[in-house]
Amino acid sequence: MTDQRDLLPCTEEQWKKRLTAEQFEVARRKGTEPAFSGQYDCCYRSGTYRCVCCGADLFSSETKYDSGTGWPSFYRPLGQESVSMADDDSEEGRPRVEVSCRRCGAHLGHVFDDGPPPTGLRYCINSVCLKLDESAEA
Numbered sequence: 001m002t003d004q005r006d007l008l009p010c011t012e013e014q015w016k017k018r019l020t021a022e023q024f025e026v027a028r029r030k031g032t033e034p035a036f037s038g039q040y041d042c043c044y045r046s047g048t049y050r051c052v053c054c055g056a057d058l059f060s061s062e063t064k065y066d067s068g069t070g071w072p073s074f075y076r077p078l079g080q081e082s083v084s085m086a087d088d089d090s091e092e093g094r095p096r097v098e099v100s101c102r103r104c105g106a107h108l109g110h111v112f113d114d115g116p117p118p119t120g121l122r123y124c125i126n127s128v129c130l131k132l133d134e135s136a137e138a
Contacts, residue, residue: 012028015027015028015053018053019052019053020128022128023052023053023128023129026107026126026128026129027052027053027106027107027108027126027128027129028053028106028107029107030090030098030107031107032109032126033071033126033127033128034070035069035070035071036070037070037127038070038071038072038126038127038128039127040072040127040130040132041070041071041072041127042066043072043132044061044064045061045132045134046061046062046134047061047132047133047134047135047136048060048061048078048132048133048136049061049064049072049074049125049130049131049132049133050130050131050132050133050136051101051103051104051106051108051129051130051131052106052128052129052130052131053101053104053106053129054101054103054104054106055131056082056101056102056103056104057078057082057136058077058078058082058083058101058108058125058130059074059076059077059078059082059123059125059130060074060078061132063075063076063077065115065116067115067122067124069122069124071109071124071125071126071127072124072125072126072127072130073115073122073123073124073125074122074123074125075115075116075117075118075119075120075121075122075123076119076121076123077099077123081102082101082102083099083100083101083102083108083123084099084100084101084102084105085097085098085099085100085111086098086100088110096110096112097110097111097112098110099111099123099125101129106129107126107129108123108125108126108129108130109123109124109125109126109129110123110124111123111124112124
């Protein structure tokens with residue numbers, strides 16, 4: 001996959017032109033796709049999951065598991081340099097931790113502490129924010 005660091009749009013209008021309406025709503029406006037609707041929820045092909053906005057490597061298929069939640073779930077990102085996390089209190093009475101692409105800031109989903117070993121974490125990620133690269137080493 002082409003390294004798109006130099007191609008990163010920086011304005012809202014540029015993102016709107018580059019992404020589908022659903023990708024823009026979820027990745028740039030912090031939306032959420034409906035549960036069980038995403039193409040990667042039940043996908044278990046090998047490869048690397050990349051950011052749909054900038055192409056950054058985010059997750060390996062080796063860390064993907066079926067959480068039963070309706071969103072692709074991973075127990076760890078490829079590395080600490082892949083994602084950033086921040087407190088998210090947008091849902092009243094239910095504090096969460098938002099997961100974003102470290103390179104471009106795209107909203108990916110949330111991380112919860114109810115995942116499997118070895119981390120005990122569940123990175124609950126919107127399919128629409130991901131692009132599976134099956135040619136990349138998982």
